[in-house]
Amino acid sequence: MGGNGSGSVAEAIRRRLGECSPAERKVARVLLAAYPSAGFETVAKIAERSGVSAPTVLRFAARLGYRGFSEFQQALREELEQRDASPLSLYKATGFAGRADSPVEELLNSSAETLSASVRDTFAALPPDDLQHAIGLLAETKRRLLITGGRFSGLHARYLGLHLLQLRTDVHLLPDGAVERTAMLTEGGKRDVLVVFDFRRYEPALLDLARLVVKRGGKVILVTDAWLSPISAVADVVLPSQAPATTPYDSLVPALAVTETVVTGVLEALGDAAQEHMSRGEGTAKALGLY
Known part of the structure; x- marks a missing residue:
């Protein structure tokens, strides 16, 4: 699946605004103004609300890295699942439930690597x-x-x-x-x-x-x-x-x-x-x- 690789679709839209044509920026503003619900409307409806053509909406989805509008909407659905994740659901989703006691050295190394990468990715x-x-x-x-x-x-x-x-x-x-x-x-x-x-x-x-x-x-x-x-x-x-x-x-x-x-x-x-x-x-x- 295409898209921004990590993070939200909205974040990808914000990052790509500078690359968009004036018409595509209209689509972006409509999607962000009622995010994420606006993204689940039809291409025709989004085009109407944005005051652009349907092909412009499709080009905008392609600019974000999606192979089609259905893939764009699938990314939104997956994001909503992530948004609602709780510590209890993540206990299973991260595989934490199956972890056995590990040496403290392994915990230190894993934390150092994960946290350092998160900070680098955040600033990037x-x-x-x-x-x-x-x-x-x-x-x-x-x-x-x-x-x-x-x-x-x-x-x-x-x-x-x-x-x-x-x-x-x-x-x-x-x-x-x-x-x-x-x-x-x-x-x-x-x-x-x-x-x-x-x-x-x-x-x-x-x-x-x-x-x-x-x-x-x-x-x-x-x-x-x-x-x-x-x-x-x-x-x-x-x-x-x-x-x-x-x-x-x-x-x-x-x-x-x-x-x-x-x-x-x-x-x-x-x-x-x-x-x-x-x-x-x-x-x-x-x-x-x-x-």
């Missing part, structure tokens, strides 16, 4: 323009930064937030409490930037939050996995990580590498202003006996 597939866009939004000090995540990805959100709090003002980790979160979001508007971490199995509440920020004119930066959270349909910037399932749990190491790269980029972009903010923070902490 990360669009430089998207990374730069994310850094630019986070370094724009007139904007209010809102940061959140899900059950596990919330750990990454907190990690990013704690770093950015040291570099600039107006950084907020969204509270878990309904009253507190509502109060923080009530005054939202065009100057907001929401950074949201969302990995499979994706959380509907995070999509609702992203849609609210977009509706109010704010920006959304999504950090996600290779299958792409549904938030990718509304996000201004998508930063995916590549973590092939080799155990029942997807590795968050590649996403952490992306997060640390973003922090480094923001630190560079802010320059002396970041250093001055860090200095004031250190002084305050020492005055309070915290450090």
Whole structure:
């Protein structure tokens, strides 16, 4: 089967946008706007919604590497299965259930190889323009930064937030409490930037939050996995990580590498202003006996 080899069809579409003709880009926008459901419509329907001809839709599928539109849709079906994968289903799918106790040296070697490859693959597939866009939004000090995540990805959100709090003002980790979160979001508007971490199995509440920020004119930066959270349909910037399932749990190491790269980029972009903010923070902490 053709396609992008790994990751989601949406990710392949985003990567190929620069190669597309104007008509093919119309098809891409229609598919991404209602992803993945739009991809299961007929060629004629997609062409109608895009305002292009049916052959253009077929050429677009071929540009992505598929031998026909049916193969394109089969890739979408397989992706949906991957999106819904749980640790329990991956326990069987990865062959983990049949593994016997192995020497710790084998575990070390396997982890080193797998994690190193995942980080390399993540950076190789990360669009430089998207990374730069994310850094630019986070370094724009007139904007209010809102940061959140899900059950596990919330750990990454907190990690990013704690770093950015040291570099600039107006950084907020969204509270878990309904009253507190509502109060923080009530005054939202065009100057907001929401950074949201969302990995499979994706959380509907995070999509609702992203849609609210977009509706109010704010920006959304999504950090996600290779299958792409549904938030990718509304996000201004998508930063995916590549973590092939080799155990029942997807590795968050590649996403952490992306997060640390973003922090480094923001630190560079802010320059002396970041250093001055860090200095004031250190002084305050020492005055309070915290450090």
